[in-house]
Amino acid sequence: MIPALGLLVGLTIGLLVDPAVPVWIQPYLPIAVIAALDAVFGAVRAVLDGIFNDKVFVVSFLSNVIVAAFIVFLGDQLGVGSQLSTGVVVVLGVRIFSNVASIRRHLFRA
């Protein structure tokens, strides 16, 4: 419950502050958001599986975001940025779906 409150606090801060995002970061923002979603859903599933570990969560979160952004950056340099972005989104999307399905089984037994 407290982590969910933390999420709400972060959302509120972001909405209130509304920081100007530098243009050079903007291509990586959507990928970073999806990577963060993946880490969060993975953490929720781990909590429900009873194997949550805060260090693993933080490390996987940061590495997910950084690697995803780096892949997009590399793709931009190689001229295949949009294709690599699509690949990252597909992989992370599949993982998010699988984790959400597992969470659903935990919560609803269905």
Next chain:
Amino acid sequence: MSTPSSPRRPDASMTLLTSMLERPLDPGYQQAADRRAAAGLPAATPTRTAMVIAMMVVTGFLFAVGAQALRPRPTAAASVKGELVARIEAIQTQGQSQEAAIAGLRKEVSELEALALRQAGAADLTDTIKELEIQAGFTPMKGSGLTLTVGDAADSESDADAGSRPSGGFDSGRVTSSDLQIIVNGLWGVGAEAIAINGHRLTSTAAIRFAGQAIIVDFRPITPPYVITALGDAARMQQLFEPSFAGVYLSQLEEQFGITTDLTAGDALTVPADSLTRLTSAKPIDARATASTVPSLGGTSAPAGTEPNDQPKDEPDAGSREAPSATVTETSDGSSLTRDASDPGPTEDATP
């Protein structure tokens, strides 16, 4: 993934996909839990540690920033677009009212011109002017004539003869600009006095061209079916047109490429005036031809002070003074007459 002892999985060549689909959870969680269990601690750490909460705050911040930074801003674009639409509509309305004003002023000019000519005793010039106007396409006309409707073939996509016609990349079942040129020239050749395509009057300066796949008549794009209205002696034109080159060409288009054609005669056909006529050149009347009319014309038009100043008429003695709203038509002997460009009022009967 598979240990050497276990039998090789049939999908071993797809380990990437398998691991992605079957192990969506980071394996690190399981390893950490195993380590903690081995050390005698509970498998899971509490979720209320400062690190987790800080991470969640960061996540929420990231979501909010991402949503705000990446959401398209519809308000700015929409307001600019709405402003542009309003501006376009206002200018269109203004243009329409000005067109109406131009038509009214042109009618006034032509009436004053006819009056001036009558007062000058040069009423015969009025007939010449009218005849020249018909030839130049300045007046709408109505009368008997032919209506020729030409349309693309119904199955122009799947024409078996595609390629046999030099259509320059066009589908051979489509009407091209050169088809229309041949047909229109054929109609002129059999005595048409005025021709319009889809309501656009053809004048001596109107060209039938193509741009991309569209046919352009006098710089205005038209779409099929192409309705060609030709005024003249309907029976004679029909009799002459069908065996002419254009008529044979048209029937071959119909037979070989499936282009639809329909030629009918009518008694009350109308051809509009060319709305885009404007003065392009002016020339003083020959001195010998107008020795008597020039002074009298100048004399009578001078007291006609009702003429608005912003609508100057080209008086024959005014040299080459150019009037933007007047148009000069030249006769073959070099004398010139001024005439208002498009007069919607009088309608000439084209039938002899």
